Amino acid sequence: MIVVRTVSDLRAALRGRRGGSIGLVPTMGALHEGHATLLRAARSADDTVVMTIFVNPAQFNEQSDLAAYPRTEDADLALAEAEGVDVVFAPDASEVYPDGFATTVSVSGPIAETLEGAERGRAHFDGVATVVTKLLLAALPDHAYFGAKDAQQVAVIRRFVADLGIPVTLVVCPTSRDADGLARSSRNTRLSPDERARALAIPRALTAVTDAAAAGVRRSDALRERALDVLAEALIQLEYVAFVDPETFAPVSSVDRPTLVAIAARVGATRLIDNAVIPPVPPTTGGA
Amino acid sequence: MIVVRTVSDLRAALRGRRGGSIGLVPTMGALHEGHATLLRAARSADDTVVMTIFVNPAQFNEQSDLAAYPRTEDADLALAEAEGVDVVFAPDASEVYPDGFATTVSVSGPIAETLEGAERGRAHFDGVATVVTKLLLAALPDHAYFGAKDAQQVAVIRRFVADLGIPVTLVVCPTSRDADGLARSSRNTRLSPDERARALAIPRALTAVTDAAAAGVRRSDALRERALDVLAEALIQLEYVAFVDPETFAPVSSVDRPTLVAIAARVGATRLIDNAVIPPVPPTTGGA
Structure with missing residues (x-):
């Protein structure tokens, strides 16, 4: 398993692998069994599995939530390796948002403005759409895997992927639950x-x-x-x-x-x- | 020369051509010698030359300007053929902006908000950024050619291409002028x-x-x-x-x-x- 920190290293790592299919599993780290389910879906369908770890500051509406978000990279890498991930892309914020960064991908309408969009503010889904666009364009995967728990996020991603014509097929996996029924998060x-x-x-x-x-x-x-x-x-x-x-x-x-x-x-x-x-x-x- | 009207037909036309380099020349039609200069630059550098013709309603701030914008597709196709274009992508507005379309690519800061951005309104460069993102993702060219006359547009495109990591190299050609010095437009x-x-x-x-x-x-x-x-x-x-x-x-x-x-x-x-x-x-x- 290779761990890369820059888009150019990610592209270099994938250059020889485009003969087969590439599956991308974007995460914010703090991996649990729900992420493992996505990784297994990718592993069973794709020749190369890429996982990203990036706690995206742009999608947090509360600084306290961002600060408290668990960061467990060593454990995340061990889980990824155990699940057969080929390439982990774990950039710093400065790689994703370098000085002068000025672009936003934005989805309008109820899909992005109600419920999570209303509770967390307009910037939340703008942050999601912008970073997921970047991750998809960095890896150019055939498939990208998301969990159904984040249903509205999935709907927003489906919308801008279709609207912009990003060449990827989204795979939505059922919500993973603990034995007591709680959705894994x-x-x-x-x-x-x-x-x-x-x-x-x-x-x-x-x-x-x-x-x-x-x-x-x-x-x-x-x-x-x-x-x-x-x-x-x-x-x-x-x-x-x-x-x-x-x-x-x-x-x-x-x-x-x-x-x-x-x-x-x-x-x-x-x-x-x-x-x-x-x-x-x-x-x-x-x-x- | 092939003329296609949909993204899927464009991708099909380019499928067998990815072994060599692809150059994209986006236009709004009404071609003149300035466009021909861009086509020649692409023809001399790339194995496949794709030209797009799309009068993008989203970037016109005045309906009268949109209505008056010259549309000369037959002459445009003849010029493209004479310049050795391989594929022309000339979609309808409904192909680019189907029902339910809800996504905007937006660049903030002086680059998009002053001068043309101030005179023509914020929607102008949002419209440019969104449609050029779509054209670049539809064709996934190695090079995309623009004229220096639209300097601010070029700066906006350079910004979002870098920010989103769209895998393309921009080529900016000098402003083409008539013999009396007037920039061709x-x-x-x-x-x-x-x-x-x-x-x-x-x-x-x-x-x-x-x-x-x-x-x-x-x-x-x-x-x-x-x-x-x-x-x-x-x-x-x-x-x-x-x-x-x-x-x-x-x-x-x-x-x-x-x-x-x-x-x-x-x-x-x-x-x-x-x-x-x-x-x-x-x-x-x-x-x-």
């Missing part, structure tokens, strides 16, 4: 045992919603009540429970097509997000 | 004979500035007066005479390094731009 390490127990209300609320939808509840308002009932018991600070189109993030009032239910909440000082896709409910037969 | 066809005669004050003003600089005048203020003296005689509506760093477009008050002098003016209803680079004046020997 680098931020979970900050939860106290009590906070972790309370955080489980988030996946339970998603299950309550998908169960109710499967049982025929169609109105987003009614489904939201099911989620709120579960979340209310857990003493967490809810930011949103939203029902949206998974591609455009336009609000959905009635679940008669695939709908994303997304939750964001603070548990203690830690902000967590999770989501599920509700499959379209087949219309019931018979009258009103 | 697709908009020149709109000038009446009288307007054209008055428009010659622009290149004359640039010559007055570079002559004065060569004679030892260093202060931009003093050099600007030389330009204004020439322009005042011509009854043209001056927008700016600016002295700036050619890369950053930061103002330059004393010409002791390479400095761009840029002029924009309206002659009748037609807006024209032109520029020259003033080489650094060697320091005079001796005392104050």
Whole structure:
């Protein structure tokens, strides 16, 4: 496994490998089993697996969150090696944003401006879009792998990749969960045992919603009540429970097509997000 | 010569040609000798020459200017064929900006916000940056050719190409001029004979500035007066005479390094731009 710190070294490392397919797994480090799932997906599909580690300052809206974000490069490199990664690209901020840097890739509309875009500020998805564009253009992979937990980020990336015509196929892997149901996240390490127990209300609320939808509840308002009932018991600070189109993030009032239910909440000082896709409910037969 | 209308047809046309170098000449059509100069530069350097024709609505700040922009595709294709172009990419607006398009590439700072950016509005260079990013990613050329007449556009493109790491080398060709000195522009066809005669004050003003600089005048203020003296005689509506760093477009008050002098003016209803680079004046020997 090669570790490179500059775009030119990354390109040099990949130069001889373009005969086969290249898979890219962008990360902010602090790797966990969720990242390992992405690396395995890439390893099984691509001839060369590239992983990036970059804690992107541009996408953090809170300096305290950036400062507290876990940095565990030695452990990350060991995990990458164990998962068969070929090349790790781990640049400094000065390599990604040299003096004079002045370019932003920006997506407009509900996809980038609602939910995470509203809570974290417009700069968040601008930061994501700009750095992911740079990583994709640096590696020019055939496939890039993302986790479904960051559903809105995935939708934003899908949008600008299509709009700009970046030649890559996105692969979205299902959210990886611990045995208790909590979506894996680098931020979970900050939860106290009590906070972790309370955080489980988030996946339970998603299950309550998908169960109710499967049982025929169609109105987003009614489904939201099911989620709120579960979340209310857990003493967490809810930011949103939203029902949206998974591609455009336009609000959905009635679940008669695939709908994303997304939750964001603070548990203690830690902000967590999770989501599920509700499959379209087949219309019931018979009258009103 | 192949003419294609979609990105996927362009990529298909280039698939077998990546063994050699690819040169891209982006144009808005209405080709003239200036474009031919760019095509010849590409033809002499690259194995495959791709020319694009796209009148980009996103970069026009005035609907009347967009509507009046000359469209001469048959003549453009004949000129391209005569210059040995291999592939012409001439998409419709719906191919470049399909329904739901929501992405902008934006450069901030004086490079994009002063002079043309101030006169034509922020959307102008956003439109340029977004469409040129798309054209570069569609063709993935080794070289892309631009004319020095659009100096600020070139500086903006240089900036976002470096910032995003788009893998292309920019080639900037000297401004092509008619025998009377007027910089070639697709908009020149709109000038009446009288307007054209008055428009010659622009290149004359640039010559007055570079002559004065060569004679030892260093202060931009003093050099600007030389330009204004020439322009005042011509009854043209001056927008700016600016002295700036050619890369950053930061103002330059004393010409002791390479400095761009840029002029924009309206002659009748037609807006024209032109520029020259003033080489650094060697320091005079001796005392104050």
